[in-house]
Amino acid sequence: MPDRDQLKASIAAYLASSLAEGPDDVRFAELALRLHAWQKAHAPVVAALTEGTPASVAEIPAVPVDLFKQLPVGTVGEHEPCVVFRTSGTTAGTRGEHRSRDTDLYDAGALAWLKACEPELPGHVVALLSNPAQVPDSSLSHMVALFPQLALRGEVHWFLRDGVVQAEAARAHLAACTEPVFLCATSFAMADFLDADPQPLPAGSAVMVTGGFKGRRTDLSEDDLWAAIHHRLQPARLITEYGMTELSSQLWGRPGTAYRPPPWLKVIAVDPVTTRPVLPGTPGQLRFYDLCNLDSSLGIETMDEGIVHPDGSVTLFGRLAGAEPRGCSLTVEEAWGLMDDDR
Amino acid sequence: MSVDRVTAWLDHLRAHKADCPTGPLSEEGRDLILGHALDVLTPRALRQIATTPAPDCTAIVVARTSMTAPLEWAAMQLARGGRVLLKHPSGAPGLTTWFASTAAAHGLPLTATDDRQALAAADLLIALSSDDTIDTLRRQWPDTPLLGFGHKFSVAWLTDAREADALAADLAAHDSRGCMSPSVVLTPRSREEILPVLTAALDAAQARWPRGSLQPAxxxxxxxxTAMVRVVGEVVEGRDxxxxxxxxxxxxxxxxxRVLQLVTGATEADLQRFIGPRLSVLGIADGALPGLELRPTARRCPLGEMQRPPFPRRHDGVDMVEATAVR
Known part of the structure; x- marks a missing residue:
């Protein structure tokens, strides 16, 4: 696909140039409009949601994340070889699929932006996550598997199996470490690990947590978790990540600070009812425009609420207000579960 | 005595609909659902059910945005001489506080609270809520009898274009929120036959009962x-x-x-997919599909009556009078 190859090369070039020289809104918009036009021509879902020809990034349709659970979003054909990342399971068992022909842009972007935000991370990575060799459809595991490349040495040790943190094994592994480590986990895996009473990490270590508790832990707030990490593990750095299976780029932050998107990911907050962009600093529904989403959809509409600050950084509030406004009727998740056997 | 007071209270509600909070509905939408709820609570019906006493205290746990649902249960227990406690979600009283304050003015022991611990006083719990909430209540109050009515859905079978206005009225009530609203409308008719009639009916319903506000989520x-349907089907948009x-x-x-989900050219087999334990109401013309069997938990009624359940009745298969009497 020559068009794709050219686009991919242009985006890769922008990844490099925007990091070296800073973001370029004009170049971003030009690339975004080119990418959207290509996706519109090759992705039926994007085409169905597009009316006319967008003149700006904000006019490009953002595909609601739920559609990734119901339809093949993107340009990859049904039988075409591809990499598939899937969202975690839901109560109804429906998982979203993000399909890409390759992970070249994902990998380049993930490494470059983490390095820019958090230089000199330890190459010895301990992950309270599933090994991607066993769970190849986890985008989070895929990303963490890249991290040793940042230090040009090291490896990842995985301590999650069948959804259960191998806390004792992880604790023993960490207790034997004398060099700094980079400990990576989801919030709920980290909370489970802390329950195992781990020792402080070696000096110079870093900890990354990502995601909320998604109803799995109600006894711990985000602030409580961060405090517990500082108290028990005593890392030199505590890093927070915001990512989604439906995105190919990540946002990084520190506890209590806004998340920083890379220059190739633009975040727009819109009024959830009118869909008009809100003023910077005003809460709204978050839409992401990710140039690394080459094969799927440039624009993604989340169900999350947050603030996009004037510098482009993002403060996340969580799910939009009124998440269950349907009285005694079925939720959409329940409805999917009910009809799933027939689909 | 109690029936007289309840009757006076309900008359007050009828006369003062404008004092009732609209919640997310328009004023016309609020008046529509209050009318539905109050029309069936006649003095005759209340006297009929008041022959058996209620437990001393009945607590009704009300889901967020359930507006008029607790009214019939409260009126029934009050008419039988019992006390009633309406437990609403924190920060979302809905109409419960209005019901309670107006009832108190008529000397009726109806209170509203968001304090879960207040349920300790209940001799009977009625939960109009999610399955999770019902399970939690069962665990928390294992010795208190509990009637739990979880999430349900309703569907309609439309055979005659002349029923379109009635269907639109069913859809307009509660702005389609709630388990008695037709979530899916199946019709054996073709798109060309039915679409113009339905769009006209939806336009007329919107003009008469404008849709209220939407929450962000x-x-x-x-x-x-809507995006999903643009890909796999067809979206027709009117005003709200x-x-x-x-x-x-x-x-x-x-x-x-206010979304009418329509399946044209539908067969009885398509309808059968929805006939299960979660079905609350099937809206269908008298005499249509005579061989169709529903579970005892479902109610069959003509279009236009889906959001107007009779009182008293079997609610989700439960005899609401028998099940709420002193045991």
Whole structure:
């Protein structure tokens, strides 16, 4: 696909140039409009949601994340070889699929932006996550598997199996470490690990947590978790990540600070009812425009609420207000579960 | 005595609808659902059910945005001489505080609270809520009898275009929120036969009972579903209403505000997919599909009556009078 190859090369070039020289809104918009036009021509879902020809990034349709659970979003054909990342399971068992022909842009972007935000991370990575060799459809595991490349040495040790943190094994592994480590986990895996009473990490270590508790832990707030990490593990750095299976780029932050998107990911907050962009600093529904989403959809509409600050950084509030406004009727998740056997 | 007081209280509600909070509905929408709820609570019906006493204290746990649902249960227990406690979600009293204050003015022991511990005083719990909440209540109050009515859905079978206005009225009530709203409308008719009639009916319903406001997540969920239907079906948009024509396999038993989910050219087999334990109401013309069997938990009624359940009745298969009497 020559068009794709050219686009991919242009985006890769922008990844490099925007990091070296800073973001370029004009170049971003030009690339975004080119990418959207290509996706519109090759992705039926994007085409169905597009009316006319967008003149700006904000006019490009953002595909609601739920559609990734119901339809093949993107340009990859049904039988075409591809990499598939899937969202975690839901109560109804429906998982979203993000399909890409390759992970070249994902990998380049993930490494470059983490390095820019958090230089000199330890190459010895301990992950309270599933090994991607066993769970190849986890985008989070895929990303963490890249991290040793940042230090040009090291490896990842995985301590999650069948959804259960191998806390004792992880604790023993960490207790034997004398060099700094980079400990990576989801919030709920980290909370489970802390329950195992781990020792402080070696000096110079870093900890990354990502995601909320998604109803799995109600006894711990985000602030409580961060405090517990500082108290028990005593890392030199505590890093927070915001990512989604439906995105190919990540946002990084520190506890209590806004998340920083890379220059190739633009975040727009819109009024959830009118869909008009809100003023910077005003809460709204978050839409992401990710140039690394080459094969799927440039624009993604989340169900999350947050603030996009004037510098482009993002403060996340969580799910939009009124998440269950349907009285005694079925939720959409329940409805999917009910009809799933027939689909 | 109690029946007289309840009757006076209900008359007050009828006369002062304008004092009632609208919640997310328009004023016309509020008046519509209050009318539905109050019309069936006649003195005769109340005297009929008042022959058996209620437990001393009945607590009714009300879900967020359930507006008039607790009224019939409260009126029934008050008419039988019992006390009633309406437990609403924190920060979301709905109409419960209005019901309680107006009832108190008529000397009726009806209170509203968001304090879960107040349920300790109940001799009977009625939960109009999610399955999770019902399970929690069962665990928390294992010795208190509990009637739990979890999430349900309703569907309609439309054979005659002349029923379109009645169907639109069913859809307009509660702005389609709630388990008695037709989540999916199946019709054996063709798109060309039925679409013009339905769009006209939806326009007329919107003019008579304008849709109210949307919560942020509700608007986002509606947009998500609309996007989905744009890909797999057809979206017809009016002023504050939408018609989503979808293939039968894509129809979901869920509701979105003022969205009519339509399956044209439907067969009885398509309808059968929805006949199960979660079905609350089937709206269907008298005499249509005579061989169709529903579970005892479902109610069959003509279109236009889906959101107007009779009183008293079997609610989700439960005899509401028998089940709430002193045991």
């Amino acid at each position: 509700e608007a986002a969920a509606l947009r998500s579903r 209403w939408q018609l989503h024509r979808v293939p039968a396999a894509r129809a979901l038993p869920a509701t979105w505000p």
